[in-house]
Amino acid sequence: MPVIKILPHPEYAPQGAQVEAPAGTSICEALLDNGIAIEHACDMSCACTTCHVVVREGFASLNEMDENEEDMLDRAWGLEPNSRLSCQAILDHKDVVVEIPKYSINHAKENH
Template identity: 50%
Template sequence: MPRIIFIDPDGTRHEIEAPVGLSLLEVAHENDIDIEGACEGSLACSTCHVIVDPSWFQKLDEIKEDEEDMLDLAFGLTKTSRLGCQIIVTEDLDGLTVTLPAGTNNMM
């Protein structure tokens, strides 16, 4: 299984073996990683915002307009911000590293 590395805002690293086909949001929830996901992955909020390590950003599928619109609401937006519900684990993402932002904007 691919390994996904989640980094908490305080720098704590969590290396998780993630089943192919799950979203990062699902992987986080199954492993008690502190990502809210208020809309449960329906692309209606920005509470699963993650900051992708720059070395991995270009390896992800291209961001879609709906995701960009939701990211506009995210706390601490960066050039490599994505929504965890929109990143699906594949074998090619073994070693993907994402950092959790210091907060979220829950508009729901």
């Protein structure tokens, strides 16, 4: 079972975290199933960017991005070349390391 290592984030994982999830699971589902309450305002339908993550290791092991995800990512805060929407990033059999950006579009609108 692949392991997702989450780098420290002040709100979601202050000390960092590590979770396991079966291949075929989205990163967002895996985090939520393991008590890491990442934002997902559109209920994982690829209609917002609140679940944006940066994949620091294991990017190539994830499924390919479709055009809809690419279009949505253009709106994400802190976009990087290895950015993905965690609701669309499906785990394969390799471990990944993800960083949850400090802000999301929701936080920006709410002045957090």
